[in-house]
Amino acid sequence: xxxxxxxxxxxxxxxxxxxxxxxxxxxxxxxxxxxxxxxxxxxxxxxxxxxxxxxxxxxxxxxxxxxxxxxxxxxxxxxxxxxxxxxxxxxxxxxxxxxxxxxxxxxxxxxxxxxxx
Numbered sequence: 001x002x003x004x005x006x007x008x009x010x011x012x013x014x015x016x017x018x019x020x021x022x023x024x025x026x027x028x029x030x031x032x033x034x035x036x037x038x039x040x041x042x043x044x045x046x047x048x049x050x051x052x053x054x055x056x057x058x059x060x061x062x063x064x065x066x067x068x069x070x071x072x073x074x075x076x077x078x079x080x081x082x083x084x085x086x087x088x089x090x091x092x093x094x095x096x097x098x099x100x101x102x103x104x105x106x107x108x109x110x111x112x113x114x115x116x117x
Contacts, residue, residue, distance in 0.1 A: 007051065013054050023052065071112050
């Protein structure tokens, strides 16, 4: 089997409206208009060519799970997040790239990843 990439990541959130505000207004994702009519609340978002699905459900205990958003300027992003009073770790080197972490309003861990050259 060979996959061609990640289609989407689904994350559970306590409050879909608060999560939407965070992922759209703070992290810059865009709302997809094609969310199916499921029996649960949620939202489908675009993050570049991939999708993030927000699902209204119990958020799992923190066991290291997270997803990463690719960025081209991690220092500028960290400065912008901190200007919005969002806690974000200092970027650290990972191979030739850099990464840092923050949490969404439900406590989900989100990585910002700036790949190296």
